[in-house]
């Protein structure tokens with residue numbers, strides 16, 4: 410297998426978002442959980458997205474794991490590696506986007522790396538280096554209240570410079586609009602000044618196509634699904650990949666009980682949960698019981714088991730920003746996040762032991778904890794539920810055929826949970 414494109418994603422929902430984008434653009438794609446074991450039977454593919462859970466861990470560990478993934482991908486022939494980050498640039502001044510980018514750049518000897526989280530299909534655009542989420546700058550969007558990495562600065566040149574060893578420059582929209590030669594010239598100009606990373610503006614998919622044509626000739630890029638789209642279209646238009654992925658193989662029904670788990674506290678997820686309450690039973694976990702009595706997972710499973718035969722259900726820890734802040738001030742931000750994620754993983758494991766084979770999970774960190782616990786080594790990409798969220802068919806899972814949907818916190822329409830279950834037969 411010689412890969413046309415190698416990708417390292419810093420969380421599992423982000424990985425499935427990217428795998429979805431690449432598949433829709435015609436690349437045969439597989440998503441692996443971590444660096445694949447040598448004995449994992451992978452189909453013949455154009456792209457592999459190695460999913461890491463490295464967005465919110467200590468920067469040194471994120472670097473080590475990303476480097477191992479890069480080595481594996483390069484060893485399979487990937488001349489270009491995309492480091493997939495969140496379209497809302499989720500990170501802190503300690504990283505992990507900057508430190509991982511610096512390390513991968515050192516490893517591949519790249520002079521300058523293009524960076525853009527733009528993903529217009531989901532309303533993420535970058536103009537003059539400022540990230541917009543829909544109509545508002547990042548720092549005015551709901552991301553200002555993110556439980557793990559609240560985003561308070563929309564200027565990505567500044568944000569990345571605080572995390573990186575290299576100087577960070579800008580390729581503005583006017584340059585992108587002038588085309589590939591103008592972008593290449595601007596990159597040479599920046600590189601000559603010793604600038605090692607360039608945030609590049611993109612507002613429309615056509616901007617990402619220009620970016621993909623330029624980035625594909627480099628060894629490394631950093632961005633969200635939008636730059637993945639650009640890279641994939643460049644591979645197809647150059648004939649390096651014969652566009653033939655359909656995602657159809659992943660669509661074979663598995664049947665069995667279905668359940669949804671939500672650990673995301675994003676506005677989108679809170680709205681989706683409120684709508685789900687109208688059509689399925691919903692259990693709201695009590696974070697205090699998670700810490701004090703430590704029996705919340707067992708209580709949730711006792712609630713769920715007798716209901717599974719009647720149809721899908723939803724179990725959620727998600728809460729409003731005020732409630733999240735109260736839990737965090739009592740137990741600490743990371744400890745609270747970790748304990749709740751592990752409770753979700755306990756519940757997922759118990760549900761699967763009770764026969765659940767169709768599982769929808771909302772939230773990147775939450776999905777990471779769940780998929781790790783279920784020891785699923787990889788996924789094939791199926792139908793698209795919403796922009797950035799495909800149906801996933803587990804490959805190599807101990808339980809046999811299983812369908813999952815891993816929803817990034819901010820993605821999906823108001824009826825996401827029913828939309829997902831409708832496609833997961």
Ligand SMILES: Nc1ncnc2c1ncn2[C@@H]1O[C@H](COP(=O)(O)OP(=O)(O)OP(=O)(O)O)[C@@H](O)[C@H]1O
Pocket residue numbers: 420422423555556557672673674675696726727728732733734736737745746747748749750771772773774775776816817818819
């Ligand atoms: N009630 C709560 N109080 C405090 N923290 C919570 C609560 N519910 C969930 N959390 C934690 O908040 C974090 C949510 O992160 P997660 O990545 O799962 O969702 P997200 O950030 O909305 O999604 P994405 O990363 O895909 O955008 C997790 O660490 C989760 O355990």
Ligand SMILES: O=C(O)[C@@H](O)C(=O)CO
Pocket residue numbers: 420422423424426427494495496497528633634773797817818
């Ligand atoms: O890019 C995005 O917004 C998503 O794929 C994601 O990474 C959220 O966790």
